[in-house]
Amino acid sequence: MKFKRAGNVGCYWRNGQFLIRNHRTRANIIADPIAARILDLFTDWADPQEAAKDAGLDPKSVDDAAAALHDAGVLLGQEDDTEDAPDERLRARWDPWAPEGAAFHFATRNDAFADASDELKDELAAGGRPALFKTYPDADRLFLPRSSTRLDAPLERVLHARRTHRAFSNRAIAREHLATLLSTTFGPKDFIAADQFGTLMLRTSPSGGARHELEAYVAVFDAEDVDPGIYHYSVRDHCLELIASGDYRPRLADLCGGQQGVEQAGAVVVLTAVIERLTSKYRHPRAYRVMLMNAGHLAQTFVLTATALGLGPFQTAAFHDEGVESLLGIDGIAEPALYVLTVGVPATDDQGRVTYLHGPTTLESAGITRFDATDRHG
Structure with missing residues (x-):
């Protein structure tokens, strides 16, 4: 045979x-x-x-x-x-x-999951508890306003208004809007007592086991009263911790394949993961799926919050990992980059209407589309 x-x-x-x-x-x-x-x-x-x-x-x-x-x-x-x-x-x-x-x-399909017994929790917690927050204690800090902009737009309107923006105006992002976007997406909403694992943080987005392994680094290009540079967003202190001063727009755009949604944005947020926070509790490789899902959860909160603030969001997984990680000063092993999110003031036409890369569907576009398995027109 x-x-x-x-x-x-x-x-x-x-x-x-x-x-x-x-x-x-x-x-x-x-x-x-x-x-x-x-x-x-x-x-x-x-x-x-x-x-x-x-x-x-x-x-x-x-x-x-x-x-x-x-x-x-x-x-x-x-x-x-x-x-x-x-x-x-x-x-x-x-x-x-x-x-x-x-x-x-x-x-990673069909993993067998153990019951979360007290014995198992004790065993997992015995290895130590990773730090709840990441900070850069020696960095210069820019503290952000605590009085956030109200997000009182109706949820239905925000959901239907959400679009991926690639064209932005040259207007700066308001400092209060940037602060609200960061605190609403990444800041703590509450804290809980989690048995052997101690105190854990809650955000406005779900996270497997409330591990919240994701960090946010902010490259500011054009925001009111914020110097251009690369910062780490301190969740604990609601401040931007300076990593590198300067205009990194050309470099980041190049690392993201020259995408317009990065090149024209007012700020770029890179989501990274502190791996130890997740592996300290979840030892099976399927947890890597959870980490990617968590990045998606935060990204959706980010784009909806940006929309509610009248800003335009953009998101991409097309970036050069090592180049971005080097720019942030992380090693890509203990803390890899996962997702790039950007935000800016949307571009408008002469009549003040927001412009998008793609307009509404047409008869021509419908004619070349296969809408279901039996439709062979396309």
Whole structure:
């Protein structure tokens, strides 16, 4: 029988052992590193005897290894090869994201979750509690106004007014609006007693286990009474802690692929994650999903708050990680950058109407759109 390597296989070392894993099925075996060479023989359908002969290896050893790897689920047999086979469907649908995206998604599926018993909480808390706040005690600080602008616009109007803006005017963001945006999105709403984990913070957005691992760094380009520069937003003290003075608009725009929504904004907010805050409680890799979801929660609060203030928000995941992290002075390991949010005063036309990159739909755009699975006009 001929064999072929499964489409989502990874090889790596952990604790001194060589592991082979089919991320889709989560089949995980410990093997000799020579197994990687055996797997390489089966990039395409191949007979073990012929593959061994071509590679100058012992045919029986390769035959035995192929059978074992097939039983382990990292080699496919011809009888497994059908048009509807999971491996083929994965290749057809996930190929643009493979292997990295597919490996992460399927490797973190169907985790078994332990009950949150007091014994488990004690065990998790025994490793110590990471600091609730991050601060730069030696930095120059710009304290922001505590009397925030009222956010009394009706929720329905704010939800329907929300748009992603890419064109901004040259008007500066009001200092009070910047302060309100930061405090409403990232500031503490309340504090709770969380058993063995001590006091935890609550924000206006949800966070898995109230870990609130996300930090906000603010690059100010054009805001009233705020010098241009890169700052860390101190959640505890509601102030901007100066990291670097100067105009970083060209540099950040370049690191974000020259996007107009960054280049024309009045301020850029980079969301980062203090990994220890999450790993101190959640030890399974699925928690990485939670971290990304938390970034999305905060981003939605950010854009809705900006909209309620009459500002225009923009958000992007298209940025050069190491370049942005270097600019912020973080290492990208203990604290990586996850998301870039920007805000500015929306651009308007001669009649005072807000301008957008894309206007309303047209008959032409509808004509080239496939609206459902049975509509073949497009």
